[in-house]
Amino acid sequence: MRPGFRAAMTWLHDWTGILTGWVLLAIVLSGTLSVFRSEINVWMRPELAGRTADPVRATIAAIDWLHDHAPRSPAWYLTAANPRAPFTWAVWQQPDGPFVQHALDPASGAPDTIRDTLGGEFFYRFHFELQIPYPFGRLVAAVAAMALVLALVTGIVAHRRFFADFFTFRPHKGQRSWLDAHNLLGVTVLPFHLVIAFSGAVTLASLLLPWGILSAYRGAPAQFQDALSPAMAARPATGTPGTLAPMEPILHEAARRFGPDGIGQIYVYNPGDAAATLIAIGGNGRHVGFDSHVLRFDGTTGRILADYREHRPMISTFATLYGLHVARFAPPLTRWLYFVCGLLLAAVIASGLRLRTLRRRRQGKSTEAVERLNAGMIAGIPVAFAGYFLANRLLPATLPDRAGHEVQAVFTLWGLMLVLAAALPSATGWRVLSVLAMLALGGVAGFSAPWLNGIDQGAAIVAILLAAGFGYAASRRPAPGGRAR
Amino acid sequence: MAAVAILGELAGALLLALGNARGGHALLRRPVPPARRRLARNAGFCLLGAALWGLIRAEGDLLFALTAWALSSGSACILAALACTMRDRAPVRPTPRQTVTGPLS
Numbered sequence: 001m002r003p004g005f006r007a008a009m010t011w012l013h014d015w016t017g018i019l020t021g022w023v024l025l026a027i028v029l030s031g032t033l034s035v036f037r038s039e040i041n042v043w044m045r046p047e048l049a050g051r052t053a054d055p056v057r058a059t060i061a062a063i064d065w066l067h068d069h070a071p072r073s074p075a076w077y078l079t080a081a082n083p084r085a086p087f088t089w090a091v092w093q094q095p096d097g098p099f100v101q102h103a104l105d106p107a108s109g110a111p112d113t114i115r116d117t118l119g120g121e122f123f124y125r126f127h128f129e130l131q132i133p134y135p136f137g138r139l140v141a142a143v144a145a146m147a148l149v150l151a152l153v154t155g156i157v158a159h160r161r162f163f164a165d166f167f168t169f170r171p172h173k174g175q176r177s178w179l180d181a182h183n184l185l186g187v188t189v190l191p192f193h194l195v196i197a198f199s200g201a202v203t204l205a206s207l208l209l210p211w212g213i214l215s216a217y218r219g220a221p222a223q224f225q226d227a228l229s230p231a232m233a234a235r236p237a238t239g240t241p242g243t244l245a246p247m248e249p250i251l252h253e254a255a256r257r258f259g260p261d262g263i264g265q266i267y268v269y270n271p272g273d274a275a276a277t278l279i280a281i282g283g284n285g286r287h288v289g290f291d292s293h294v295l296r297f298d299g300t301t302g303r304i305l306a307d308y309r310e311h312r313p314m315i316s317t318f319a320t321l322y323g324l325h326v327a328r329f330a331p332p333l334t335r336w337l338y339f340v341c342g343l344l345l346a347a348v349i350a351s352g353l354r355l356r357t358l359r360r361r362r363q364g365k366s367t368e369a370v371e372r373l374n375a376g377m378i379a380g381i382p383v384a385f386a387g388y389f390l391a392n393r394l395l396p397a398t399l400p401d402r403a404g405h406e407v408q409a410v411f412t413l414w415g416l417m418l419v420l421a422a423a424l425p426s427a428t429g430w431r432v433l434s435v436l437a438m439l440a441l442g443g444v445a446g447f448s449a450p451w452l453n454g455i456d457q458g459a460a461i462v463a464i465l466l467a468a469g470f471g472y473a474a475s476r477r478p479a480p481g482g483r484a485r
Numbered sequence: 486m487a488a489v490a491i492l493g494e495l496a497g498a499l500l501l502a503l504g505n506a507r508g509g510h511a512l513l514r515r516p517v518p519p520a521r522r523r524l525a526r527n528a529g530f531c532l533l534g535a536a537l538w539g540l541i542r543a544e545g546d547l548l549f550a551l552t553a554w555a556l557s558s559g560s561a562c563i564l565a566a567l568a569c570t571m572r573d574r575a576p577v578r579p580t581p582r583q584t585v586t587g588p589l590s
Contacts (some may be wrong), residue, residue, distance in 0.1 A: 103565070159587070164506065166502075167565060185563065189556075189559035288546075288552065338556065344559075346565070
């Protein structure tokens with residue numbers, strides 16, 4: 001290998017990290033939290049603590065409620081209750097266009113008894129949409145995922161002493177310590193980093209490389225969707241009013257055919273029309289691959305129109321990669337490992353950002369502005385995300401558009417943290433923001449009281465450990481050369 | 486079974502650290518001869534392999550087990566690296582030769 005190649009890879013690694021590091025950090029942290037999406041859903045809806053739900057009964061209740069309150073909606077999308085999330089998550093389109101989403105009570109099917117919050121769905125959507133309108137947010141996430149793949153591959157080439165430094169971490173040595181931490185956290189969990197980055201890029205690949213689809217389907221994306229998921233196609237509405245068939249036999253038949261996978265999702269298209277279609281999708285909790293078993297019913301008669309299992313090799317490969325990314329299959333131990341490895345990936349990105357400023361400072365270049373922004377992002381994002389949990393407990397339960405206010409709290413706090421970091425000298429900014437992160441996370445641990453169930457205990461433990469980490473960071477006194485004492 | 490497998494991974498990661506020049510020096514406070522390092526490394530790989538076998542038996546699914554194994558062995562290596570760091574930073578206790586005086590010295 002020519003020495004110039006390694007230097008070029010190092011340059012590419014640095015610049016990829018600099019240009020996408022902040023966005024990647026937000027994406028990785030929200031993705032890490034999404035691993036516990038269902039548990040966050042329950043934490044943020046304390047009304048549901050300790051409740052259990054029968055998925056068939058809860059879905060029937062939800063459909064009955066939607067039948068009464070959203071009869072003219074073109075479609076209802078329901079995620080069935082399961083042992084991790086004892087409620088039905090419903091998204092439906094209003095006749096005039098906008099979508100509404102609510103958790104529905106498993107017994108009554110109404111949203112009134114459960115506080116209005118997006119719960120873990122916020123982190124899940126933010127992870128790949130960044131709260132930016134379609135398709136721009138997804139495009140940014142897709143580019144960031146590709147950049148992460150590139151940064152990892154170039155990092156492998158750039159890291160000269162891959163195996164010699166495998167067990168090396170030399171603390172309190174300034175830039176050397178940050179480099180050791182960056183290498184150690186990057187190399188030891190490299191398979192996870194590579195799989196998550198690659199599968200994330202593949203998941204959004206159609207946005208990055210749309211030309212194949214455009215050329216094959218000649219600008220008819222609906223045909224592509226039909227080819228991708230043949231059983232999911234809805235029949236066009238006839239305009240003739242119709243009545244939905246009784247749901248209980250349909251859902252029991254679906255549950256019987258899905259077996260131990262259970263019912264995952266139910267879509268009802270054109271519910272008030274004679275051509276109503278009901279799609280039942282099997283759960284994915286028992287397979288790595290996201291390969292769906294789909295049943296299509298005639299909504300008015302309950303007759304099965306299709307019983308489809310995906311076996312096409314390319315789609316199964318995609319489904320396996322997607323399944324590895326979203327980790328729905330993961331049993332509790334593996335889910336915790338995903339969470340820990342996600343935090344480690346965030347630490348790799350943060351240490352890389354810090355390393356870059358330290359290296360430039362040693363070269364005598366000014367890094368103050370970037371250092372302040374680093375503080376605003378690296379310590380600011382945890383403050384903002386912790387603020388989401390705090391807003392959930394502090395906002396009145398009956399506040400109108402409560403879910404929207406919770407999301408606003410995240411971005412208001414994040415903006416404030418960035419302003420604060422920009423206004424303070426970087427060393428002070430790091431310390432102040434670390435203290436704020438520690439307090440916010442301590443608040444999350446406090447609001448998890450009385451720690452009676454596993455979710456509250458898990459949330460409190462994670463929050464306390466992260467708060468301790470930020471507390472430790474705040475206690476360090478950076479020396480002029482960037483070397484902590 | 487899964488817990489035993491993960492403990493095996495931790496032990497395997499420590500043996501791998503022992504088989505690494507820098508890690509071995511940090512853990513034992515003295516250079517480790519190459520032959521012993523090789524032995525430790527091979528034993529570490531064997532333990533990691535045994536942990537994978539244990540996870541396959543515990544999970545009942547190869548892909549589930551491989552995923553859990555890859556994630557947990559990475560975390561085990563980080564813990565081993567931190568163990569090396571802590572051991573390296575711990576104050577050196579004087580050896581008997583340095584403390585004992587009199588006829589034996």
